[in-house]
Amino acid sequence: MAHTAERGRETDTMADKTGMTIGIVGLGLIGGSLARHLAANGYRVIAWNHRPHPYEQARRDGIVCVDSLEELAGHPGARPDLIVLCNPLKAMPQMLSRLALVIDRTTTTLTDVGSVKALVRQQVVAAGLGNCYVGAHPMTGTERSGFEAADPSLFDHALWAITVDESTDYRRFLVVARMITEGCANRCIVIDDGTHDRAAALISHMPHVVATALINELTDNPDRNIAAALAAGSWRDMTRVALTDPQRTRAMVDEDAENVETLLRHMADRLVAVADALHDEDNRQIGEFFAHGQPFRDYKAACVRANTQAETPVTTDMPLNLATWRDQLLESARRSEQVTGWRSDAVAVVERRPAVVSAALVRA
């Protein structure tokens, strides 16, 4: 990696776009939205879905649809620079073992969009594809599913997590990062699998269990229909995710079981501590409980201020060193910075929003 000053961003951006072929495995909500978004943005997109029913519409959107995963990986005259696995997590081992037989390991980079990263990397390594792989997770989605629900605008302003480990090749990382920042005009942060999976367990997987426990509690209540009739906004919001397909939720929780287990025990301890304090009328403990999350309230208020006052983000160039780029980018994420683009192959453009970064959530 050369640290030459390759300015002139427009030029190399367009060159990347027009020269790049991206294979999409699975035309569901995320895969379909991503394929349509990239095709509309000038990329050559080849897609395979386990059933061909979305192909007619996909072809109208400029997506090349093929008959098999094998054809996608080795498409004559156009081996993809990047294959994005958008299939369900449970199909991952089968997809990887089939890909391992046909993928060109020197030219094709492999990524995915799964909500759990350590497990996917294990499966990728087990299939002998670790050297091609960079993990990714776009923080977007809806409660709907399927290509019918696919919508390129799903990726408007989205943040992606890119997950790397000590063996991740920088050039492969850059292929994925540029698809995100240039192909999708999205932002990304770079973290390790463990940080991703713990964070996802905290902000999504564990809360899905909590929401389900709430509707179970109502279901067991003798006056459950009176309670449901009296329920207003707080109940509606807190149980919304419990209404999604419970099989999908269950799969998500199973795949991140260790982190979810830890967080559920933490939550149970917190709830029992409040119950004990209410029982003893220990006002001090209850007061501390309600004050404890103030840094998050301050952070949310800062986000609102940054958005409503249209605070200008601070953009800086971050030259990356081949030996330390992973740590540089992980530290940048920990400072609440986000990668928005590339000055050159060796210089990331990172953005920070002062009001948000100065909020108390960022530790010294």
Next chain:
Amino acid sequence: MAHTAERGRETDTMADKTGMTIGIVGLGLIGGSLARHLAANGYRVIAWNHRPHPYEQARRDGIVCVDSLEELAGHPGARPDLIVLCNPLKAMPQMLSRLALVIDRTTTTLTDVGSVKALVRQQVVAAGLGNCYVGAHPMTGTERSGFEAADPSLFDHALWAITVDESTDYRRFLVVARMITEGCANRCIVIDDGTHDRAAALISHMPHVVATALINELTDNPDRNIAAALAAGSWRDMTRVALTDPQRTRAMVDEDAENVETLLRHMADRLVAVADALHDEDNRQIGEFFAHGQPFRDYKAACVRANTQAETPVTTDMPLNLATWRDQLLESARRSEQVTGWRSDAVAVVERRPAVVSAALVRA
């Protein structure tokens, strides 16, 4: 109470409206919205607020503003038929002891809009005002507060809980019920304090603690800002109520402490059971956990169907018996019926929505 057939609803409705004076104590979000709604609807509304800053606007809205609680209760020539206590719960004992000195117990009925009913009734009885009192709780509100945020539309299509006990006088109940159904064009269900407080703990007070525990868990996480950056819709919805004034939440929880304590222990047990099952990879238990709340999912789907298909509600007349009216109305609420009006002083009009009532939440 006579069971004579007093049809001709329009006539007695208008007579009630034009002849009725309602006193509102406290012009905050709920009291202000209610006062404006009733004044706009032709009622004579007298209001007192502990600080006079909302009076200028309130007078423009046709509300008579007075200088003291004593003047409100004994307003010369116009003692209110009904006083609605819309003050904060913590001010309740003081309001009640002052009212006890001046209220005309024969002509004035007393009600309130607090989110906890057993405690308020205790305070009302302690002030010697039990015979005048009927409890009420409109299931509406926003995260804002104060008369500036008051909005008559807050009461559009709202459901109220009216709480009664064995000593509640039917005529006083009717004054409150008619303010709701005729003054506000709202619906109501009639329940006892305990049923109300347990239901409110389940659908509101306990979930507020759970939401707060979630933001506390994030606050304690070493990668809390990365988690916050990755957070999307599920986290936002599940923690929204944790962003409201923690002092207000704390007061609400303290006032319904016994019910909240019980439910927090139930929730902790449910979360630990899932954690244990994840630890043991006991698929059967996890499957049961995710299936258990299906009656609530079915109920919500039925509500959506009833709304989107504009299902015609079934309306029936329910003649009430002076000896059994409380049980009749409580049983009606348990069947998921709601009172929408009065055919006469002795005949309630109740509404049921077949798709919702047939959903599995209503027990045999």
